[in-house]
Amino acid sequence: MSKSLEQEQEQEQEQEQEQEQEQEQEQEQEQEKYQIYHKLLSLLNYFLLRIKALLVIFRRLI
Structure with missing residues (x-):
């Protein structure tokens, strides 16, 4: 009886650890996505400023 309880607890702990790891991976992916968005927006801003300067x-x- 106690062995099955221990096994259940171990399984629950493993599942919790897996869930935590999945959450961490998702957070890292979200962070990477936002970093890429930030870089793209920075580049876009840079080019827009250059175009504006050329127009001036x-x-x-003329």
Whole structure:
């Protein structure tokens, strides 16, 4: 009887650990996704500022 209880507890602990690991992996993936979004937005902002600067230069030339 006590052995089956121990086995159940061990299984529950293993399941909890697996769930925690899955959650950690999901959080890491979310973080990576947001880092990529941030880099893309930074690049977009950089190019928009460059285009804006070029437009200002062309306006002065015309």
